[in-house]
Each structure stands twice: as structure tokens, then as C-alpha cells.
Amino acid sequence: MTFARQTWIIFRRQMRLALRNPAWVIIGLAQPVLYLALFGPLLVPLAQQIGNVNAYTFFVPGLLVQLGLFGALFAGFGLISEWREGVVEAERVTPASRTALLLGRVARDIVLLTVQGILLISLSFLFGLTGSIPGMVFGLFLTMLLGGACSASSNALALSTKSEDVLAPVLNSIALPVLLLSGILLPISLETGAPQWLVTLSDFMPIKYIVNGIRDAFKGDIATLTTLWGLLWTLVLFAAGLWIGTRTFRKDNA
Structure with a gap:
């Protein structure tokens, strides 16, 4: 049996399990939609400060x-x-193949993430989103790769800990600093009172460059250095996630 066939079998089984309970797709989308509806309007007065005519872009x-x-x-x-x-x-x-066992699961998460991303962008047009359609497609592509990296890393950590009680606090301790320091909701540059050490620390966050790259792409500036850095960091994280995940799946005690 070929590697592609093995990956497809795992992916098909995982998709069947996901489709039996499609509510999880909506639940996963709920948080970004709530931010879109409740936090987005607060950015409209800051549109000029963040360099965009449209705050939702x-x-x-x-x-x-x-x-x-x-x-x-x-x-x-x-x-x-x-x-x-x-x-x-x-x-x-x-x-x-142990790699197929991982990739089948990662592929499922990427597919679900793609559906959620398309729904999120579509809903954003109702709130007034404008921008470059090719740039949005490019941004969605980077999001898919980032999701694949996170999925592979999460699966690796799950096999290493084998406990939800351990996995939950570890993931939360990673997710919260990334959320705050990467400028996902609001760039630190707008926080005039932020200490310099915090601004410097944010420069070491790869997600920051991915966010900035996608923002440039949404504006239509795809061929920029910022977008290139975003693409490079996304590829690095994706490759690192697959390497870590594959290595963990290949361990005899996994």
C-alpha cells in the first residue's frame, strides 16, 4: 500500500468522525465571529492610526x-x-507509515480550518470588509499551513503527555503569550504605554510576522518584504511541526 493511500485512509476515517458531529466546526468558528461582531467595531475609530481605511481589512x-x-x-x-x-x-x-498516521489527522484539521476560514471571510464582508481577493486567498493559504503546524505539534504533545490534565495548561501557557505579543487583535505599536522590553519581546514572535504578512496581502500588497517574511515563517513552522509530529509518532513508546 502506497504512502498516499495510507494517508488517505487515515484522513477519510478522521473526516467521518468529524462529520458525525459537525457542531464542532461551528463551535470552533464561534470565538472569531464573536470578536468580529463585538471587538471589530471598536477598531473603526482607530482605522487611521493603524494605516488602513477599512478597519476590518x-x-x-x-x-x-x-x-x-x-x-x-x-x-x-x-x-x-x-x-x-x-x-x-x-x-x-x-x-x-507513522508519518501517514500523522498526516491523515493533520489533513483533516486543515480541511476543517479551510471551511471555517472561508466562512469567517464571507461573514466579514457583511461587516464591511474590503480588500484584495487574491490577497485573501493567499492569507487563507498561510492560515492553512499555520493550522497544519499547530495540529502536528498538538498531536505530538498529546502523545507525549497522554493526559488532558497536562495538555490543557501547557497549550494555554503557549497560546496566551502568542495571542498578546503577536498583535493578533491589536498591535503593540498602538499601545503607547507599553514598555520597551515588551515591544522587543514581540519581535521574537514568528506569528507576528505571519499576521503582518497576511494583513499586507489583504490590502493587495502581496509582493512585499513583509509578506515574504510571513510566508517564510509559516513554512518554517509547518516543516518544524511535521518533523516533531512525525518523530513522536515513530517512537516505540508513543
Whole structure:
């Protein structure tokens, strides 16, 4: 059986499980939509300060990245349940590639994330989003890669901890600093009272460059250095996530 076939079998099974309870797709989309409806209007008076005529052209890319992070970063909880039920061990005794076991699950999360991203962008037009359609497609592509990186890393961490009680605080301790320091909701540059050490620390956050790259793309500035940095960091995180996830799935004690 080819590697592609093995990946497809895992992906198909995971999609069937997801489609049996499609409410999770809506639940995962609920938080960004609430931010869009409740926080977005507060940015309208700041449109000139953030350099955009349309505040939603600035805000929606951040919500996309937030969706990619939180929509896939908690994927490991499902894997822990499968491990506890013996599903993972049953898969590991088959000749299937350990990489295929991971990629099938990551592909499911990317597909679900893509659907959520399309819905989020579509709803944003109702609030007044304007911008470049090709740029939005490019931004959605970067979000898919980021989601794949988060999904692979989450699955790796889940197999390493094998406990929801451990996984939850670890993921929250990662997600909160990223959310605050990456400028997903509001760039630190607008916080005039922010200490310099906090601004400097934010420069070491790869997600910050991804958010800024998607924002440039939404404005139609795809061929810029900012967008290039966003693409490069997304590819680096995606490759690193797959490497870590594959290595964990290949361990004998996984």
C-alpha cells in the first residue's frame, strides 16, 4: 500500500468522525465571529492610526491567524481519547507509515480550518470588509499551513503527555503569550504605554510576522518584504511541526 493511500485512509476515517458531529466546526468558528461582531467595531475609530481605511481589512487577518492557532492547537485532545481507546496502538501495529498516521489527522484539521476560514471571510464582508481577493486567498493559504503546524505539534504533545490534565495548561501557557505579543487583535505599536522590553519581546514572535504578512496581502500588497517574511515563517513552522509530529509518532513508546 502506497504512502498516499495510507494517508488517505487515515484522513477519510478522521473526516467521518468529524462529520458525525459537525457542531464542532461551528463551535470552533464561534470565538472569531464573536470578536468580529463585538471587538471589530471598536477598531473603526482607530482605522487611521493603524494605516488602513477599512478597519476590518486590518482586523480579519488577525482573526484568521487566531482561528488557525486555536482551531488546530487543541487537536491533540481527540488523539488522547483515541489513544485511551486503543485506536492509536491498533494503527501502529499495522504496516502503515507513522508519518501517514500523522498526516491523515493533520489533513483533516486543515480541511476543517479551510471551511471555517472561508466562512469567517464571507461573514466579514457583511461587516464591511474590503480588500484584495487574491490577497485573501493567499492569507487563507498561510492560515492553512499555520493550522497544519499547530495540529502536528498538538498531536505530538498529546502523545507525549497522554493526559488532558497536562495538555490543557501547557497549550494555554503557549497560546496566551502568542495571542498578546503577536498583535493578533491589536498591535503593540498602538499601545503607547507599553514598555520597551515588551515591544522587543514581540519581535521574537514568528506569528507576528505571519499576521503582518497576511494583513499586507489583504490590502493587495502581496509582493512585499513583509509578506515574504510571513510566508517564510509559516513554512518554517509547518516543516518544524511535521518533523516533531512525525518523530513522536515513530517512537516505540508513543
